[in-house]
Amino acid sequence: MGTMIEFDHVHKEFNGAAVIPDLSLTIPEREITVLVGRSGCGKTTTLKMINALIKADSGTIKYNDRLVTDYNLQELRWQIGYVLQQIALFPNMTVAQNIAVIPEMRRESAADIERRTRELLRSCSLDPDTYMNRAVDELSGGEAQRVGIMRALAADPPTILMDEPFSALDPLSRRQLQDLVLDLQTKLHKTVVFVTHDMNEALKMGDHIAVMDAGQIVQVGTPSEIRNNPADEVVAKLFAGTKQDDPFARSLDEIVADGYGALQSSGDAADLVPASTKLAAVITELTSGQTVRVARAGQKYALTAGDVLRYLTTQRN
């Protein structure tokens, strides 16, 4: 397993405050590495130093065994796809034009670009004929970020940076996009650096997790290593609120928050169960074919046995 990106004693200050005091980290190729930590811990700064949106004050960053400062900026960035939290599709362009931004700069032929665009749309379960010429303000949040991902993949770069890509989405879209990325990764094997502050998302997405706190890497490991053997108090505390090892001991709240269960607009309040109810407590109803209705944050969700089964499937380590 080769190394794609290597931070060596990187230091970065903003207005005199050391956001990244001294960071060393290697990111393996063709796998998903998640940078996780509370907001302000320096994970986004670390990510943006890879494609030189932010320049390190000292230390070195190597991409593909070459210093990023030695690259022609355009050459570097065309090798690294970028997905933003704000999605940031260009509102003056259609879906297809957004996807074609980098291929066009690389002077690929129009026919090649169109073929690739259609292929990408299909792989993200969007119908090419319906979506190609659609204006971006007509897309839902989930659709828009799919296009954001396609735009990053359009020139087939070996590396993708994802900066909290799903944190602005609703739970259902978030879960669908997480699944989409994991699904695509089984075929594409990109080097992915994925930033999130959501520990559950980190556990779900990462082949490797680098936990950051106050600009430092406090632990690097696989999800089960992190969960089972937290390096210190900080990591243990960060992951304290995450899903228990016994999925049946989890609350229905976690399952709904992960995007399972259908939102109900009507229905009486009679047989609602609170979101804090443990999964184990409703197994009897579910196995007898009943739908469990969950009250969560003022909304009502209908949870079926199928939903729970699908949820459990994603929880295997």
Place this chain on the structure above:
Amino acid sequence: MQDLINTFMERRSDLVQALGQHLEISIVALIIAMAIAMPLAYWGVNHERVSGWLLQITGVLQTIPSLALLGLLIPLVGIGTVPAIIALVVYALLPIFQNTYLGLTGIDPSLLEAADAFGMKRWRKLIKVQLPLAAPTIIGGIRTAMVLIIGTATLAALIGAGGLGSFILLGIDRNNTSLIVIGAVTSALLAVGLNLIVGWLAKHRWQWTAALAALLLGVGAGTGIARIATQTETITIAGKLGAEPDILINMYKELIEQDNPRVHVQLKPNFGKTTFLYSALKKGSVDVYPEFTGTVLETLVKVPKAQADQHRSAQQTYALAKQLIAKQSDMTYLPPMKYENTYALAVTKKWAKANDVKTISDLTGHSGSLHAGFSLEFTDRPDGYPGLKAKYGLKLPYQTLEPALRYTAIRDGRVNIVDAYSTDSELVQYHLQTLTDNHHLFPSYRGAPLMRSKFAQQHPGVVKSLNKLAGKISAADMQQMNYDVNVKKQSAAHVARHYLETHGLLKKGGK
């Protein structure tokens, strides 16, 4: 209303020309303002403090009253199209700068970050992302600037740049409401029309708008260069407000261009009042203009005390004017034409014939039956009615009237003698006769070309052509020509050519 339609039909070709000039200076000013304000705003986006200052400065510039700005520019860049365009550019800077700046800084920063992360270079980012996203705001600023420019451009006529303002100015000068209305309405329609066109283009194809602007700029620059390249020399001749100077400068142009094929004469008719025109001549933005001998002595030179109160014949007036202006201001004053344009006393031809009156002295026997209508100025000037009393011993019952009303008063028989300017077209129109000033009360006012001595030395051919008019054109000729222009609405150029051709000064059918 009928009047308005008639005026419109008569002035159609003038209107088209004025509209063309108006459009030309407006669009050139708009494009220059865009070329300055937009890059500046783009640069200012990354220099926040400087752009704050620039916003203040452009704001202050816009508060300068337009008339004052034009006045301030005259000593710096002279008169004509250049200062007009500069003033318009100054006005247009603020809305364009402000909106471009707001448009560019209003773009969601995550879009700019995305553009950077995708490896867009500066230009590509500007063209593909920043400009399209800021375009609605920028175009809003351009539209504001355009409406502002087209309105303000009417003032350009004041400094000789022409345009629709010349209609308004002429209308005010001739007390012709139709002309004012035509000028004002056309300029308003122009503003509304262009605004709609730009709005439509911007909505559908902002790229087209950009291309159109570039094309116009290219064509403008091209014709400008072509004009400079094909003409070896351009001489600028200006005239004061009114029909008479307009006719004279057209004669100058015909004569000069006939004799000097390599010279192009640019005319600036209805250019303004004496002091304004004279300062333009001194500055070199005008090369020649016709001036009266009396005016030279009265306002342009200092007459030494010893000669101040002497009576002078027409010849002596010219000689003194020529000598003093050459000495004091290094100007060359060519020999004057024949006619006098001074005060005169006028009676109806019928009355003159019936009473056998030819000179002012002849009036003394009829003072009992005379009732005069005088302008206020005439009753107050030493060379007016007070002089009349002193030199001719003439005492007349009179009432003071507005200059224009004197003529209708004598036509209607409410008065039977009036003061007049000796070349007024109304003298022909109302069949009046001027009386000979046999005691030389009225000072001499003869028209002659005035120019810088240096210009005269460098252009002997031009001087020679202009001298062909020396001693030509009688008062009756001039009255008739003023009548043809003012009342019969012929063009000054046509009237001028007709005179020159019928008097053998210009080859017929030439040009």
